[in-house]
Amino acid sequence: MDESKDPLEESGGTHSDESDDEIDDYVIEDMQKFQDSFKGITRRYRLINRIGEGTFSTVYKAEDLHYDAYQNDWDVEAKENAKWSSPSSRRRMFAHRQKPHCVAIKKIYATSSPGRILNELELLHDLRDSTSVCPLITAFRHQDQVIAVLPYFQHRDFREYFRDFTISDMRHYFHSLFTALKAVHDHNILHRDIKPTNFLYSPTHARGVLVDFGLAERQGTDAHFCTCQLDPRDRQYAVQSSAYSNSLVDRGVTPATDTLVPAVPRSDARATRRANRAGTRGFRAPEVLLKCTAQTTAIDVWSAGVILLTLLTRRFPFFHSADDIDALIELATIFGKRRMREAALLHGQVFETSIPTVTEGGHGFQKLVLWCLGRPSGSERVAKGGAGLSKEELEAVTFMQECFELNPEKRITADQALAHPFIMKRGVGEEGEDEMDVVTT
């Protein structure tokens, strides 16, 4: 299975509703079944609610019954409370002990192969000391049922806040997200499914954790040669000597002037190009859509860029396609034919389209953002004297464009992103708690 959930179907994944008392009957039924099937789980955890369903798993919120018997290095909130609260308030906390310690229990479906489960848990284990990556408290197996215990992270549903995020909020959000990405990428791991649902963010704490490594993989897994791995000169050479280039030259046309309508064989016995497409629609990098066979961690940066686009345009989801083809058309609508051709050729692919709304040059991001926000742009703005993008917004757009570099090799890395002014300037000019962030980093 390579499709993760659609951005729209995941309220479950970012369940932040505290109204635990309202639980549907069928959920109770489901939890009962789960408890029955997993011997001894009730002794350690009390299931509270079902909070999400992933592709290969269901996630429950549960009370950690023996919290105090274990070392809980993972519990950031507890640590923070201890650190910043006065002795008196700490005492208050003790008095408040009634409040249950919650964890998230991820039930991985019994039909998942041990190999798949191993992959996910192993990667999580590798990343155990990484900031902003959801730590694994423990995991165990009962016959074919494997469960992973993760911290229950206080966060808000993306849809609650994406419309009123300020640029300043975005700086914090992406600082946190790219901190997680840097950790993951430093371990040579591709998350493959970066999207708001998988980044549990708490705007009040300006902190988030990256979750769901179900699709993650180590870079180079099943990879084989792709034209994009050649150095630019060799690649250009390969392109120039390709059958396609020759046919163009033969006909004395350039891709832009080519009017010949292509045809496809009715039955095609050629091999299918295969590449990992795992991820979520709308967040897939162009190289994933183009079936690059040597994908890198850059695909995650692209997805992060999509989140930023969502926030800047205040539209969620921004991309919304039924499949990869429509997804590529959406990208082409923005980037234009010329750049899509270049992007495709990087991976030895020829991009051709006659779709009239896909223009040669595409649209600029600045204009796009303004348009999405219902603010005038271009000549109209000049005529009306309306405001374009603010300096802050421009900085965000610039950063986003670097995430949207079509060439994965040239795309900004998580490491570089953390040094980008857009992220570096977080907290500047803000008041109160936010300044602490600047101090601590």
Place this chain on the structure above:
Amino acid sequence: MMTSRRVPLANVPNATNSPRRAVPALNTKRHRSNAADQRESHYGQPPPAKKQIIEGEGLEGRGTAHGFRKVAEQKSHHQNNENAPQSVGARKTLLMAKEIIASQQKSGEKSQKSSLENLDTIRQWQKYYRRVFPSFVFYFESIPDEIRQKASRQTASFGAKEEQFFSKDVTHVVTTRTIPPESHLTSPDGEGKTSSSSENARSKPSQPKTINPSLLDRLDQPSDIKSHLHQPKSLSKPEGQSNRLFKTTLQSIQDSDTKKLQGNTNGILHKAREMGMKIWSLEKFHRIMMTMFESDMSEQPANARVPRNSALTADTSKSTKAADLSRLLKNEKLNGPADLDRATATSDMVQFTGCYIYVHDMDEQTRPVMARDYKKPANREDGKWPQFRLTGPGRCPFVEDTAHLKKLQMQDKKLQDIKFQEQRAALAKSKGEVPLHRTRAATAIEAARAQPAAETQEKRALTEIDSNVSSRPSTATTTSKPLEPPKLIPAKRTNSEVAPPILFGSAQASLRSLPRFAGGEPVASGVQPSNVTSAIRSQMISSTAAAPGAMTNSSREVHKLQRKVLERNSGPSANSMPSSYMNDVRAAINADMPATRAAARKAKETITRVHEDDADEENERRQTKQGGKKKKDQAAEKDLKPGYCENCREKFEDFDQHVVSRKHRKFALTLDNWKELDALLEKLVRPRKAVV
């Protein structure tokens, strides 16, 4: 088997089936793929000894190797003609290139390992030729029109000109007919002799001497000669025969010469010779063009048109040939059929007819990654592909937002009421009448624009759209869309019948109009969509390929969806769709792809359906909630969760049933299966607090 095939051609320097020989090819029946021919033609060449190269002239258009020699030769002539001094270095390079090309031709594929150095030399050759090409003036003689046009384009792309009529300005004549011989125009070192007409004329008288007198009797049969002349096929005849033919031709030329038959087209070739023009066979011309276009000759020996039937019916078991075939196929596709077998050809290929997107391998080694044809709509905003739409704040800009459009429509109407009257007089002057809705809408927008004070948030979005017209013309018309009734009215009708309200409970219901609705239909029946077309199936295969473990693409999602449909109130997650089904629906919507009729119908209903639902959304949501509660018991009874088990490698109808099946239990209880995972789990044991 290749060798056994190759043998006969080895004796035939000029392969009859050479795709470049467009005219003759039309008359000859093809027996096999030109892929073979092309490769073979290289094997078939006589060893291009250096001596030969320097000595230069033999028969025109003999073989590929020879062709390149001639090219180089031509260059030197050209230079002489132009009195352009050539540096010794460049000269050397070109000679080297000649040799390299020749040797590469000889060794065929083996030469692929030829060093970059060689390629470099060839590139220099190319570079040189590209430079001098603009000074060339071509005259195409006895070339069918379509080929001539293409050739003309090709030459033009390098800056050369084409003369419609034969004149003294012509530097190169390209012909399909046998070429009258040149006198020894080039000295052994390729440098001394010129090709000036005077020289030519002087040398000519010596030529008759070379004619074998035994052939003179041929002159009694001029028709025979003529037929040969017009049948370039003869070029590929065994050496002896073509030699004879050559001589015959020559004889005929002399004959005509002496008779001063100026009307004879053959006279043009003769004249051309006389005037020191270069005469190229069409084949040679193609070869030269090819070489100039190619950047890697060792890799791209065959870039010619081939009969597509040969490419398609080719034995796929010959994996080594597959690449060539696909490339040839591509060439065929791009260049059009090279033979008369058009009927076969067209039935094997499907040409896009609408608005297409086509992403394919530049070397045509693999199947296209994407190929989809969207029906050409009357207005581009009616196209079913994703495009920017006018949507409300927060909404996906690619998905039509009917509620928002309605709102705009209302505003528009108001605006029209208020402003239209005022503007009418003025506009009528400049624009004439305004009878159509569309024009009216546009007018209204303009009117609105002229009144910045009256702007609302929505209105600004509208005007913004309008302001983008230059770069995104479609959006301008988009604004007028809500004024077109046909879409909205039928939608209402289908509404109640088709819509299972279950899926509309989602908070995002209106965001994703299409799949959400389509999803309700087939899945509710609890069966995996069986109407999977081959195209979709192949996508499924490809999409799962890289995922760890073999799985079918849709099963899990269907499974998940299934559960959600049955559970109803699991909220927005009801948007889940089996991607294969979505493809199906997409395909159906976008028409002309082989989706089932039912899916197509469903899809169409879906499209129309989405237009009206937003107004009733709230209503529906409420209904959904109630409906869900009522049906709960029913649902629990048949709560089947179909899916695929990675461990048993099989599909199942019901998850709960499957996990207790013997096979699955056996897997679950076999410790060996879990060894690795258990090893990791040991590391994950939760550390207890140290006892204080």
